[in-house]
Amino acid sequence: MNQTSQDVMKWISEEYYDLNGSHFDTIDALPSALEFSQLIRTARPVLIKDCPAPKAFARWTDEYLAKSCGDSPISVAVTPNGRADAITQNEDGRLYFAEPLVEQMTMKGFLAKLASVDSEVLYLQSQDGNLFSSNRNIPSEFHKILSDVPEHLPFCTEALDNMPDAVNLWIGSSKSVTSIHSDPYENIYSVIRGSKTFTVFPPTEGWCMEERVYPHATYLRVGDDSELILVPSEEPPVRWSSITDPTDPKAISSSAHPITITVQAGQSLYLPAGWWHYVRQTEMTIAVNYWYDMESRGSSWVWLNLLRGGASNVSLLPGNEGDDIMDDEDDSEEDEP
Amino acid sequence: MNQTSQDVMKWISEEYYDLNGSHFDTIDALPSALEFSQLIRTARPVLIKDCPAPKAFARWTDEYLAKSCGDSPISVAVTPNGRADAITQNEDGRLYFAEPLVEQMTMKGFLAKLASVDSEVLYLQSQDGNLFSSNRNIPSEFHKILSDVPEHLPFCTEALDNMPDAVNLWIGSSKSVTSIHSDPYENIYSVIRGSKTFTVFPPTEGWCMEERVYPHATYLRVGDDSELILVPSEEPPVRWSSITDPTDPKAISSSAHPITITVQAGQSLYLPAGWWHYVRQTEMTIAVNYWYDMESRGSSWVWLNLLRGGASNVSLLPGNEGDDIMDDEDDSEEDEP
Numbered sequence: 001m002n003q004t005s006q007d008v009m010k011w012i013s014e015e016y017y018d019l020n021g022s023h024f025d026t027i028d029a030l031p032s033a034l035e036f037s038q039l040i041r042t043a044r045p046v047l048i049k050d051c052p053a054p055k056a057f058a059r060w061t062d063e064y065l066a067k068s069c070g071d072s073p074i075s076v077a078v079t080p081n082g083r084a085d086a087i088t089q090n091e092d093g094r095l096y097f098a099e100p101l102v103e104q105m106t107m108k109g110f111l112a113k114l115a116s117v118d119s120e121v122l123y124l125q126s127q128d129g130n131l132f133s134s135n136r137n138i139p140s141e142f143h144k145i146l147s148d149v150p151e152h153l154p155f156c157t158e159a160l161d162n163m164p165d166a167v168n169l170w171i172g173s174s175k176s177v178t179s180i181h182s183d184p185y186e187n188i189y190s191v192i193r194g195s196k197t198f199t200v201f202p203p204t205e206g207w208c209m210e211e212r213v214y215p216h217a218t219y220l221r222v223g224d225d226s227e228l229i230l231v232p233s234e235e236p237p238v239r240w241s242s243i244t245d246p247t248d249p250k251a252i253s254s255s256a257h258p259i260t261i262t263v264q265a266g267q268s269l270y271l272p273a274g275w276w277h278y279v280r281q282t283e284m285t286i287a288v289n290y291w292y293d294m295e296s297r298g299s300s301w302v303w304l305n306l307l308r309g310g311a312s313n314v315s316l317l318p319g320n321e322g323d324d325i326m327d328d329e330d331d332s333e334e335d336e337p
Numbered sequence: 338m339n340q341t342s343q344d345v346m347k348w349i350s351e352e353y354y355d356l357n358g359s360h361f362d363t364i365d366a367l368p369s370a371l372e373f374s375q376l377i378r379t380a381r382p383v384l385i386k387d388c389p390a391p392k393a394f395a396r397w398t399d400e401y402l403a404k405s406c407g408d409s410p411i412s413v414a415v416t417p418n419g420r421a422d423a424i425t426q427n428e429d430g431r432l433y434f435a436e437p438l439v440e441q442m443t444m445k446g447f448l449a450k451l452a453s454v455d456s457e458v459l460y461l462q463s464q465d466g467n468l469f470s471s472n473r474n475i476p477s478e479f480h481k482i483l484s485d486v487p488e489h490l491p492f493c494t495e496a497l498d499n500m501p502d503a504v505n506l507w508i509g510s511s512k513s514v515t516s517i518h519s520d521p522y523e524n525i526y527s528v529i530r531g532s533k534t535f536t537v538f539p540p541t542e543g544w545c546m547e548e549r550v551y552p553h554a555t556y557l558r559v560g561d562d563s564e565l566i567l568v569p570s571e572e573p574p575v576r577w578s579s580i581t582d583p584t585d586p587k588a589i590s591s592s593a594h595p596i597t598i599t600v601q602a603g604q605s606l607y608l609p610a611g612w613w614h615y616v617r618q619t620e621m622t623i624a625v626n627y628w629y630d631m632e633s634r635g636s637s638w639v640w641l642n643l644l645r646g647g648a649s650n651v652s653l654l655p656g657n658e659g660d661d662i663m664d665d666e667d668d669s670e671e672d673e674p
Binding site: 004012016020042298 | 353498640
């Protein structure tokens with residue numbers, strides 16, 4: 001992004017902050033479809049305090065989950081440090097976007113390892129619509145507990161006039177951290193056990209996220225019991241924030257205004273499309289989230305695209321998106337997060 | 338606006354057009370509050386074909402209006418050319434933003450003059466909430482027919498969670514034209530008699546509207562029967578589009594994509610906040626419109642402000658908003674509409 005484009009981004013984010021501040025709404029019960037439609041229009045995070053959780057969730061003890069899922073293999077992300085899908089320095093000294101090793105195990109095995117003092121960190125976070133998905137035909141790995149989970153949220157479905165694109169189950173420990181990123185989805189994130197603390201930033205502060213393009217790498221295990229190693233892959237490079245810990249004021253631009261929202265069990269967070277979020281969680285946390293496609297008509301898509309720097313390569317000044325990618329890759333060693 | 342800012346605006350408008358085209362929705366009946374909330378989110382114009390008009394409107398003949406309003410004075414805009422609130426060249430050769438003379442007359446007198454071949458053009462267009470207004474305490478000039486008009490539209494009021502800011506009555510002839518402009522209001526425009534043809538452009542094409550800052554002038558009549566003269570005023574200069582007729586393809590940038598929507602009697606147009614519109618009408622047209630405040634939270638306001646060039650003075654390149662105003666005033670003679 002050239003200086004002028006960045007000045008436009010800075011102007012936008014200041015105007016937005018002047019109007020909206022760091023406030024987030026808290027509501028006491030699920031909104032109606034009309035109320036939720038208004039919340040989508042405003043596109044600010046909303047903590048929903050008393051969500052009438054499906055009764056089935058009350059029985060989601062470790063024992064119940066282990067017994068219900070039985071011998072079905074489930075996909076679990078494994079990393080040495082709890083930082084799956086995050087920028088990580090490899091032994092070669094370079095920074096990579098590191099994807100976890102995905103291992104298959106039973107729910108019982110997963111829950112036992114999660115509670116152990118194993119040096120590796122496990123996180124059930126397959127996030128591909130692992131419960132329900134609008135665009136895949138393979139059955140869910142969790143088909144034996146699917147009847148416990150609502151396939152959609154009527155107030156969202158009616159407001160957005162569409163079923164969710166993906167419904168995901170997340171089970172992890174405090175060792176796992178979700179690195180800061182944004183999704184082009186309207187997100188309803190419901191905590192079932194434990195709590196999650198979201199550090200969020202509006203789309204207008206995307207220019208403070210120091211996105212760069214990093215080479216891709218994946219954790220692999222060479223032998224059955226060997227340690228994980230990070231192996232550069234042939235996959236295309238990944239554009240990602242360079243900020244490791246946005247809760248550290250020293251790590252982030254003073255132009256960015258973090259909002260901290262803790263979602264307790266029984267509560268849900270509405271996180272609007274395009275909002276940046278970094279997530280930590282308590283020792284044993286279970287959550288289900290609903291991703292709904294954002295509105296594609298109108299200006300929302302253009303707006304988010306602009307805020308991701310989409311217009312920065314139209315400048316008459318030197319530099320364009322293509323050049324930036326190369327520069328960022330070359331620079332990556334200097335950009336220790 | 339400097340070149341780089343304009344390139345960003347051009348990028349935005351091309352992306353927006355690629356996604357949305359020149360389509361406008363037509364719906365057969367009034368939307369529910371939820372449906373209208375979704376329409377506001379998309380922010381595209383919608384023609385509502387079969388609006389259940391208040392039965393009272395069926396009796397709004399000239400005779401009924403004249404009799405009902407009786408001797409109450411009403412404010413009518415008078416111009417020599419039907420171009421109230423428009424850029425007009427004065428005898429001194431300069432271009433001005435010309436406001437009409439506002440004359441008081443009875444409804445009967447107004448309707449008689451409207452139908453005559455008088456060389457002056459009358460337009461009942463006081464547009465200050467002349468029927469209902471949220472922010473004035475003086476009674477409406479039309480208090481005797483107010484009971485015929487719904488004070489608000491429940492589907493809008495519920496969707497926007499607010500009463501309308503202003504409800505206006507418009508009565509005019511084909512000699513009157515509304516120059517192209519945009520309003521920061523959600524607008525529901527209902528035609529009662531005749532028809533109105535809107536030529537509209539999305540907010541993203543504001544950069545094609547050639548806005549400049551013009552000195553202000555008002556039509557005055559020196560003696561009772563004398564001709565109107567345009568008199569420069571002490572009022573602050575007005576920022577306005579330099580395009581006189583946006584229906585003329587030669588008059589407008591090829592980057593702008595006009596959408597033409599004709600609203601017949603019994604139909605309504607939803608024109609979202611910030612949309613540019615130029616309006617012509619048939620011989621004798623009566624309409625009522627509802628202006629609702631646009632959502633001030635979230636990003637809508639920042640977005641419209643950006644598209645009006647709000648960020649152009651943050652550039653590092655020479656020129657800022659203040660300079661532009663002076664340049665535009667000096668340039669006005671060259672900009673014959």
